[in-house]
Each structure stands twice: as structure tokens, then as C-alpha cells.
Amino acid sequence: MTKPTLTAIAREANVAVSTVSKVLNGHTDVSAATRRTIEQLLAERGYQRPRAARPAGRRTDLVDLVINELDSVWGLSILTGVEEVVEEAGLSLVVSSVHNRQSATRRWFESLLARGSLGAILVLSELTERQRDDLARRRMPFVVVDGVSQPPPEVPSIGATNFAGGYAATEHLLALGHRRIAAIGGPEQLQCTRARIAGYRAALETAGVPADRQLVRFGPFQHEGGLAAAQSLLALPSPPTAIFAGSDQQATGVYEAVRRAGMTIPGNISVVGFDGLPFAEWTAPPLTTVRQPLHEMGVAAARTLLRLVNGERLESTRIELATALVVRESTAAL
Amino acid sequence: MTKPTLTAIAREANVAVSTVSKVLNGHTDVSAATRRTIEQLLAERGYQRPRAARPAGRRTDLVDLVINELDSVWGLSILTGVEEVVEEAGLSLVVSSVHNRQSATRRWFESLLARGSLGAILVLSELTERQRDDLARRRMPFVVVDGVSQPPPEVPSIGATNFAGGYAATEHLLALGHRRIAAIGGPEQLQCTRARIAGYRAALETAGVPADRQLVRFGPFQHEGGLAAAQSLLALPSPPTAIFAGSDQQATGVYEAVRRAGMTIPGNISVVGFDGLPFAEWTAPPLTTVRQPLHEMGVAAARTLLRLVNGERLESTRIELATALVVRESTAAL
Structure with a gap:
């Protein structure tokens, strides 16, 4: 039996390919009955998501996220964006926090190299120049979100305006x-x-x-x-x-x-x-x-990282997503 | 050179062992000067944390956390507790969310087995009986936090009162x-x-x-x-x-x-x-x-999992941590 494509599943279920894709990605605008039919077909036919291409020598399905502090809703929102994309790509996410500690960053970095992660996303934390060089030498891509300092122009980074x-x-x-x-x-x-x-x-x-x-x-x-x-x-x-x-x-x-x-x-x-x-x-x-x-910044960071993992070139190494003022009741005329 | 112990480092720094341990674990009640001295000694002497013993055939440093939904401060608090213990043990944490979807749970479960995780913590999500049997056969321990249903008595679980x-x-x-x-x-x-x-x-x-x-x-x-x-x-x-x-x-x-x-x-x-x-x-x-x-529930779950990874026996498979009423201003006499 050959591996089924989305198109084959869609034909068999008598629905559009986009509907199958919606079910795969957990969107809710599909009727329960259709969802059940499609989920059953996907399971029975043994559908497997296409996986990100892997650089030679690395066999893991891991992507790393390191964040300075995990204990804020701020970091959580970025994390959910990253997780969404990583999961969609059939990969798994290793999450670490380093609490502004050099020693923790060093330990994380060593374990990153040891476990042969596909790449890393760094949130509000920073690598030394030497660590950056180490990653480059091993062809391990990384993306910075809200970096500590202005990253060098060749480092892909995501921020807000x-x-x-x-x-x-x-x-x-x-x-x-x-x-x-x-x-x-x-x-x-x-x-x-x-x-x-x-x-x-x-x-x-x-x-x-x-x-x-x-x-x-x-x-x-x-x-x-x-x-x-x-x-x-x-x-x-x-x-x-x-x-x-x-x-x-x-x-x-x-x-x-x-x-x-x-x-x-x-x-x-x-x-x-x-x-x-x-x-x-x-x-x-x-x-x-x-x-x-924040969620979208996480999505953008993960998408950028997966493109790098797949060897694609980026049009721009810096992406800034728009901020917007939301006026409520804590401000009033003087 | 033999590997230094905490005791040796403490003697050399002329401080108590507990002070070295505090520095290792990032506690802040140590003076900056003492911290620097100890961090330098730890680095120079090549101190390495004792690692969790690993079952034969598994060489990863990974522990898995799967949570139904990541997008709440509730889950985040548990996550920070788990992460703290996992990091302290020199291990890394893979984080997944499954959004109440059977298909996502199945995919997570397969990747868990494939990557040879040391064990898993499940938060508000559930395994089928067959998945539980699979874990038992592979001797992969797991701990349930706030389980969906009353787990069978042999499944270690953490909850609140x-x-x-x-x-x-x-x-x-x-x-x-x-x-x-x-x-x-x-x-x-x-x-x-x-x-x-x-x-x-x-x-x-x-x-x-x-x-x-x-x-x-x-x-x-x-x-x-x-x-x-x-x-x-x-x-x-x-x-x-x-x-x-x-x-x-x-x-x-x-x-x-x-x-x-x-x-x-x-x-x-x-x-x-x-x-x-x-x-x-x-x-x-x-x-x-x-x-x-919640944070403490995460800590307890991770500690329990590490004990299981190390082959220890638990005195009790169920731990319930105390809840407490906090009275503020949203309640008043009728």
C-alpha cells in the first residue's frame, strides 16, 4: 500500500482537500460527522504528515525553545505560537528557561548540541559570539525573539514595533x-x-x-x-x-x-x-x-526556523509585527 | 583529576555545602561575591550534576510533559514547577499540547516512544488503556496531574484537594x-x-x-x-x-x-x-x-517521575496538595 496523500483522503471522503487540512490542523469549522469520517480515514490509511527535511547527521524531531523566564503570560503566549507550528510540522518542542543565569544558558547550550536539535528559538535571552559561531559551524539554525541586544544583521530575529x-x-x-x-x-x-x-x-x-x-x-x-x-x-x-x-x-x-x-x-x-x-x-x-x-511572534519565529532547517533563504532576517494601542478605562483627560 | 563533589567545592570556597547547592539551584539569598567565587570554582573544577540513572537502551536526557491546553496561566504554573525540577536534574523537557484531540494525543504518544523519553507527565489529558500498557511494557514511567478520570490505583497521580x-x-x-x-x-x-x-x-x-x-x-x-x-x-x-x-x-x-x-x-x-x-x-x-x-503540583509531579525513572518505589501513588480559600472583595453578605 502506498502512502496516501491529502488529495487521496479528500477524494475518498468526498470533501475538499482544504477540509482534510482543517481537520488535520484542528480547526473547528468542520462538522462533527465530517471530522469523524476524515479522522477515521486518516487513521485507517496511515496518513503521515510530511516532515521537515533533516540535515544529515541529525535524526531527532526536536526543536528547542529557550526563554529567559517561563513564569509570565507574556512568554506563554509566544510559547503557544511556537508550539502550534512545531506540532503542525510533526516535530517536538524542548522548552528551557535560563533565569538570566550564565551557567543555565551554558548548560542549555551544551544539551542542545548533545541532543542534536534541529534548531533553536531564543526568547529574551542571548548567546555569546562563541556560541553563535558554534551553532554556525554545526549548521544549526536559530532565530531570536525580542533579543537582548540588537543582533548582528545575519541573525534572523522577530520582534514587535x-x-x-x-x-x-x-x-x-x-x-x-x-x-x-x-x-x-x-x-x-x-x-x-x-x-x-x-x-x-x-x-x-x-x-x-x-x-x-x-x-x-x-x-x-x-x-x-x-x-x-x-x-x-x-x-x-x-x-x-x-x-x-x-x-x-x-x-x-x-x-x-x-x-x-x-x-x-x-x-x-x-x-x-x-x-x-x-x-x-x-x-x-x-x-x-x-x-x-505575541502568539503571532511565536508563529513567525517557528516558521522562520523551519524554513532555515529546510535550507531556505530568508528574504529578510528581521521581522517586526505591528503593535496596537487598546484604549480602556485607565486613562483619562488631565 | 577526579570529579569534584559539592563537599569538595564547599570546602575550597570555605562555605557550607548548602550554600553551593543554593548557587547551583539559582537561589538569590547568596551574596554576589560568594556566588561568583562558587560559580568560578564549579566551572574550573568541572563540577557535573549527578544525573538521573537511565534505563538501559534509553540514552536521551528528555522528559515529556503533555498538557491538554497550553494557553492558560493555570498550565503555565504547573509547567514552571516541572521545568524547575527537570532542569535541576540536568535533564530537558519536551512540551506538547493536544487540545482535547485524540489524533494529537496519538501523535504525541508515538513521538514519545520514538524519541526514547525517560518518562512523561500528563496534565489534564488521558491515555487509553492500551497506551498505558505500551508504556508499562517499555518500562517508561509516567505521572498524571489532575487527570481526566480517576486513574487506576497503580498510576501515580498528583492533584489538589x-x-x-x-x-x-x-x-x-x-x-x-x-x-x-x-x-x-x-x-x-x-x-x-x-x-x-x-x-x-x-x-x-x-x-x-x-x-x-x-x-x-x-x-x-x-x-x-x-x-x-x-x-x-x-x-x-x-x-x-x-x-x-x-x-x-x-x-x-x-x-x-x-x-x-x-x-x-x-x-x-x-x-x-x-x-x-x-x-x-x-x-x-x-x-x-x-x-x-499549581507550581508545587508541577514540582511534585516531576520529583515523582524522577523517582520512578531511578527505579524507586513510591510510598503512595496519589498525592493531593492542599487548596486554600483567599477572601478578597468579590464576596459580601447577602
């Missing part, structure tokens, strides 16, 4: 009449932080509002980072009337600082977040934020 | 004077759903409040599940005055239904969630919820 996001958030606050606008970034060395703060500064400049260095803070992306930065901002002799946070989780820290100071949002302070995570719709008040297409 | 959690949530609402108390479960067939609803019923019974079948609903754990169930509950001729949701995400759906109905929480309706995810502290109003120790 962070500059435009920072610009849009600040422009929104300016349009509401705010002039004392603070910005909290993530860790200062991160490429995404720099781009957002540059967008914030550019918007202030366009509006002719002088930038005040005291109003820019940096800190971890978590709740505690936002709390600490906002507390120190609110303690200034001339505190801000609006705060642009570096993440939705930092924004909940800002919420806590404002509440502890006996003030309200947006009555006393307007707050804008960054990321557009689902929970931001349910905070008190619902959070105005800059949405990043 | 769901019955006690459902009881505590309902008791809290009863103490506030509520009598029309609704419960929304996750999917009805799930073991955790059944235990929670049983706890809810037991608390009603203890209080002498007759159970009303109309007040019990089931649905997906996501926001939409809570929204749909709450909308239908609020449309009852005699609607509930309190709703115990099956997850914090369902609770945000209940929030939306209440808001759409022009009512307020807890003014018109009290709401209790389940899970105790970080965002539940920042909802409007902050959510009263039953905390599950």
Missing part, C-alpha cells in the same frame, strides 16, 4: 492633556525597552514637551518592578500625572502603588500598559495598553 | 447568608470538576440547604465558559445570589455577564473563583478564590 508602540502610548496621553508623563521600561539593556523609551521620547519631542530624565525608570517586567518604580515616581516633588508601564504586569504594580498612595486611576493618575495580555481587560479599572501580537 | 476547595468556597458563601448558590464546573467528565462539585454539594447539605440542579453548570475553563454559564444562570426565574466558578478565568466571564446584566459584584452577586492565579488579585473587584498550589 516597539518604537511605534511607545510612541502611540505617549501620544495618547499627550492628547489627553498630560505633560508630566513617566515611562517605566523593562531592564535597561533590552533592545525592546530601548525602542519603547525612544518612541516615548520621540512623541514628547514632537509635542514640544521637554523630556525629564527623572521620569524614566527601568526595572523587571514583573508586578514588583512596576510597584517599586511607581512608588519612587509618586514620591517625586513634582510627580507625574500619567505613567506608561513596560508591561501589563508592571502596570498592576503601578495600580498597587497608586492605591497605597490613597489615589485612584484614572482620577489622579492615568496608566498605560504594554503587551495586551487577556487579564488586562479585567483589572480595576480595565487597562489601556499596547497590544503585542 | 478539590473536594475541600469546593467545600470551603461554598461554606464561605453560606456564612455570608447566601442560599441560592450556583456552581460552574469545568468540563463535567473531569475528575477535578467532580470533586469540587461534590464539595459544593456536601457544604450545602451540611448547612441544610437543598441542592438545586438548575444551579449547577459545566463548561470550558476559559473566560467564555464562565460567561455563557453565568448568562444562563442570571436568566433563571429565580437567579442565584452567589456563583462559585470553576476557574479564575471563568470568574472573569462571570464578571462580564454580571456587568452586561447591569448588576455589580458583590452588590448584586458574590463570586468565588478557583486557582488563585496572580491576576485575580487585580480584577475589579479583586477576586475571592480557592488557591491551588
Whole structure:
């Protein structure tokens, strides 16, 4: 018996090839009866998905994802995008987190080489030049998502339009009449932080509002980072009337600082977040934020990696997906 | 040169063995200078973590985690617990999601066998009896977290005290004077759903409040599940005055239904969630919820799996970690 193609399965089930493909990929717009028929045929005929071509000498079906911290919805959204594509390609995903630790990165890197992974996706973490060279020598492709520093031009990378996001958030606050606008970034060395703060500064400049260095803070992306930065901002002799946070989780820290100071949002302070995570719709008040297409960034990273694994050339090594301002109830006119 | 032990490294660094262990495991309560000294010694002396013993014929350093849906903070919390232990053991973690699809589970299962994983952790997903037999024949251990159905006694499983959690949530609402108390479960067939609803019923019974079948609903754990169930509950001729949701995400759906109905929480309706995810502290109003120790459940699952990989015997195949009621502002006296 020859291996059946999608076309053969579709003919036998008397449906379009696209319907078979939908069932394979778990789309829900196929009737239960049709789905059952097709799933049965796929099983009976022993259909196997085409697999990514494998470089000689590597026999695994593994792709690696390494992420600095796993414990945030932010990373999870990227992970689900990557997982979707990897699973669709019939491959498996090894997930590691390195917690900003050199030793953990080194250990991960060694195990990556040892297990003969097909390639790696790095999220908010960085390889040394030597590690990059090692990967190149072994022809192991990798893709960077939201890299720590500006990667060299030959390194494929995926990001969001962070500059435009920072610009849009600040422009929104300016349009509401705010002039004392603070910005909290993530860790200062991160490429995404720099781009957002540059967008914030550019918007202030366009509006002719002088930038005040005291109003820019940096800190971890978590709740505690936002709390600490906002507390120190609110303690200034001339505190801000609006705060642009570096993440939705930092924004909940800002919420806590404002509440502890006996003030309200947006009555006393307007707050804008960054990321557009689902929970931001349910905070008190619902959070105005800059949405990043995180799931799609994961999809793009995995697709790019699989193209590299298959030896394809990329038209562009840098892809930036669009951010979008989502206005809710945490921002108001001054 | 013989391989150095932790004790040797500790002696050389003039610190306690526990300090070296802290540095190895990334704990932060070690001074930067001490950390540097120890990290340098570990690198120079070529310290290698003891690895899990491997069954003959399997040479990988892989452990598998399969989870029904990856796209929730719930699953993420379990994942971080598993990852922590797996990384500490010098192993790597393959992560898959199967979206309730038989075909995806089958594909995952085949790749698990093909890649010679050391063992697998299954979260909210289920193997067929035949798949379980296959694993046993290949001596591949597995551990179930929050299984779909009551696993056979010989299958090691980790859960939370769901019955006690459902009881505590309902008791809290009863103490506030509520009598029309609704419960929304996750999917009805799930073991955790059944235990929670049983706890809810037991608390009603203890209080002498007759159970009303109309007040019990089931649905997906996501926001939409809570929204749909709450909308239908609020449309009852005699609607509930309190709703115990099956997850914090369902609770945000209940929030939306209440808001759409022009009512307020807890003014018109009290709401209790389940899970105790970080965002539940920042909802409007902050959510009263039953905390599950999800990260710890992941840790326990991974530790149990590694013991099985090492051929150890378990004292008990079932571990249940305690849930705890966290009272915030979404519940009030009737």
C-alpha cells in the first residue's frame, strides 16, 4: 500500500482537500460527522504528515525553545505560537528557561548540541559570539525573539514595533492633556525597552514637551518592578500625572502603588500598559495598553526556523509585527 | 583529576555545602561575591550534576510533559514547577499540547516512544488503556496531574484537594447568608470538576440547604465558559445570589455577564473563583478564590517521575496538595 496523500483522503471522503487540512490542523469549522469520517480515514490509511527535511547527521524531531523566564503570560503566549507550528510540522518542542543565569544558558547550550536539535528559538535571552559561531559551524539554525541586544544583521530575529508602540502610548496621553508623563521600561539593556523609551521620547519631542530624565525608570517586567518604580515616581516633588508601564504586569504594580498612595486611576493618575495580555481587560479599572501580537511572534519565529532547517533563504532576517494601542478605562483627560 | 563533589567545592570556597547547592539551584539569598567565587570554582573544577540513572537502551536526557491546553496561566504554573525540577536534574523537557484531540494525543504518544523519553507527565489529558500498557511494557514511567478520570490505583497521580476547595468556597458563601448558590464546573467528565462539585454539594447539605440542579453548570475553563454559564444562570426565574466558578478565568466571564446584566459584584452577586492565579488579585473587584498550589503540583509531579525513572518505589501513588480559600472583595453578605 502506498502512502496516501491529502488529495487521496479528500477524494475518498468526498470533501475538499482544504477540509482534510482543517481537520488535520484542528480547526473547528468542520462538522462533527465530517471530522469523524476524515479522522477515521486518516487513521485507517496511515496518513503521515510530511516532515521537515533533516540535515544529515541529525535524526531527532526536536526543536528547542529557550526563554529567559517561563513564569509570565507574556512568554506563554509566544510559547503557544511556537508550539502550534512545531506540532503542525510533526516535530517536538524542548522548552528551557535560563533565569538570566550564565551557567543555565551554558548548560542549555551544551544539551542542545548533545541532543542534536534541529534548531533553536531564543526568547529574551542571548548567546555569546562563541556560541553563535558554534551553532554556525554545526549548521544549526536559530532565530531570536525580542533579543537582548540588537543582533548582528545575519541573525534572523522577530520582534514587535516597539518604537511605534511607545510612541502611540505617549501620544495618547499627550492628547489627553498630560505633560508630566513617566515611562517605566523593562531592564535597561533590552533592545525592546530601548525602542519603547525612544518612541516615548520621540512623541514628547514632537509635542514640544521637554523630556525629564527623572521620569524614566527601568526595572523587571514583573508586578514588583512596576510597584517599586511607581512608588519612587509618586514620591517625586513634582510627580507625574500619567505613567506608561513596560508591561501589563508592571502596570498592576503601578495600580498597587497608586492605591497605597490613597489615589485612584484614572482620577489622579492615568496608566498605560504594554503587551495586551487577556487579564488586562479585567483589572480595576480595565487597562489601556499596547497590544503585542505575541502568539503571532511565536508563529513567525517557528516558521522562520523551519524554513532555515529546510535550507531556505530568508528574504529578510528581521521581522517586526505591528503593535496596537487598546484604549480602556485607565486613562483619562488631565 | 577526579570529579569534584559539592563537599569538595564547599570546602575550597570555605562555605557550607548548602550554600553551593543554593548557587547551583539559582537561589538569590547568596551574596554576589560568594556566588561568583562558587560559580568560578564549579566551572574550573568541572563540577557535573549527578544525573538521573537511565534505563538501559534509553540514552536521551528528555522528559515529556503533555498538557491538554497550553494557553492558560493555570498550565503555565504547573509547567514552571516541572521545568524547575527537570532542569535541576540536568535533564530537558519536551512540551506538547493536544487540545482535547485524540489524533494529537496519538501523535504525541508515538513521538514519545520514538524519541526514547525517560518518562512523561500528563496534565489534564488521558491515555487509553492500551497506551498505558505500551508504556508499562517499555518500562517508561509516567505521572498524571489532575487527570481526566480517576486513574487506576497503580498510576501515580498528583492533584489538589478539590473536594475541600469546593467545600470551603461554598461554606464561605453560606456564612455570608447566601442560599441560592450556583456552581460552574469545568468540563463535567473531569475528575477535578467532580470533586469540587461534590464539595459544593456536601457544604450545602451540611448547612441544610437543598441542592438545586438548575444551579449547577459545566463548561470550558476559559473566560467564555464562565460567561455563557453565568448568562444562563442570571436568566433563571429565580437567579442565584452567589456563583462559585470553576476557574479564575471563568470568574472573569462571570464578571462580564454580571456587568452586561447591569448588576455589580458583590452588590448584586458574590463570586468565588478557583486557582488563585496572580491576576485575580487585580480584577475589579479583586477576586475571592480557592488557591491551588499549581507550581508545587508541577514540582511534585516531576520529583515523582524522577523517582520512578531511578527505579524507586513510591510510598503512595496519589498525592493531593492542599487548596486554600483567599477572601478578597468579590464576596459580601447577602
